[in-house]
Amino acid sequence: MKVFLLGTGNIAWILGERLVRTAGTLHGVFGRDPEKAASLAARWHCPSHHSWETIPEDADVYIFTLQDQCYEEVLPHFPHRNRVMLHTSGTLPLNLFEGISENCGVLYPFQTCTRGVELASQKLPLCLEATTESARTTLEATARLISDETYWLKEGQRQQLHLAGVFANNFSNALYRIAFDMVEKAGIPPELLHGLILETALKVTRITPKEAQTGPARRHDENVIRQQLALISRTCPEWEEIYRIMTRCIEETSKQQ
Numbered sequence: 195m196k197v198f199l200l201g202t203g204n205i206a207w208i209l210g211e212r213l214v215r216t217a218g219t220l221h222g223v224f225g226r227d228p229e230k231a232a233s234l235a236a237r238w239h240c241p242s243h244h245s246w247e248t249i250p251e252d253a254d255v256y257i258f259t260l261q262d263q264c265y266e267e268v269l270p271h272f273p274h275r276n277r278v279m280l281h282t283s284g285t286l287p288l289n290l291f292e293g294i295s296e297n298c299g300v301l302y303p304f305q306t307c308t309r310g311v312e313l314a315s316q317k318l319p320l321c322l323e324a325t326t327e328s329a330r331t332t333l334e335a336t337a338r339l340i341s342d343e344t345y346w347l348k349e350g351q352r353q354q355l356h357l358a359g360v361f362a363n364n365f366s367n368a369l370y371r372i373a374f375d376m377v378e379k380a381g382i383p384p385e386l387l388h389g390l391i392l393e394t395a396l397k398v399t400r401i402t403p404k405e406a407q408t409g410p411a412r413r414h415d416e417n418v419i420r421q422q423l424a425l426i427s428r429t430c431p432e433w434e435e436i437y438r439i440m441t442r443c444i445e446e447t448s449k450q451q
């Protein structure tokens with residue numbers, strides 16, 4: 195299968211790595227930054243493109259891995275029509291390519307991806323949608339080259355999943371950064387947090403987050419909460435509001451159990 199990737203960011207990286215591992219090569223990679231495109235192309239032993247006019251017209255599928263805000267600017271430049279075109283966004287609509295092709299789809303990888311960093315778990319769930327049977331057939335074949343974990347979701351389900359991912363990943367990672375800053379300022383080795391972070395993540399794969407919740411807010415321990423608020427006000431007052439919001443959230447949730 196001839197797979198052509200458009201984009202050079204995090205999603206392009208993880209999809210390209212998987213496709214090269216299973217299919218052997220890619221039909222090409224496009225990037226507006228010539229150096230980034232050339233770097234990935236060299237790694238994957240495929241042609242590099244940074245001009246729209248050179249994108250081949252014989253690919254079986256074109257996978258767009260762009261940032262959401264870039265599509266409006268980019269799509270008018272795509273030179274081919276009625277090809278199988280897939281986007282990888284968790285939020286954009288299925289009909290994103292309307293007017294360019296009827297055979298469209300979504301290949302949304304529900305995973306945190308960072309260019310140059312291998313997945314620790316190797317799990318890469320793919321959420322799929324397609325506009326036609328032809329697109330569905332090509333999408334299924336493409337997905338099988340990338341992962342054996344696929345889910346057919348409706349547009350609204352995908353957008354809700356993306357929102358859940360923001361809470362589970364983006365917000366939690368921001369809290370990790372706060373925790374790392376706190377211990378580093380106190381002269382504590384940040385690797386002390388690693389075991390706690392890993393155990394918390396693994397625990398919620400065995401029991402529900404409600405069952406796994408611990409801490410002073412879960413116990414309604416007002417003495418500890420007051421002490422920690424006083425410590426925050428002295429050492430890192432910029433995080434006090436977040437502490438109060440999270441404490442209130444845990445307290446209210448635990449009352450419902």
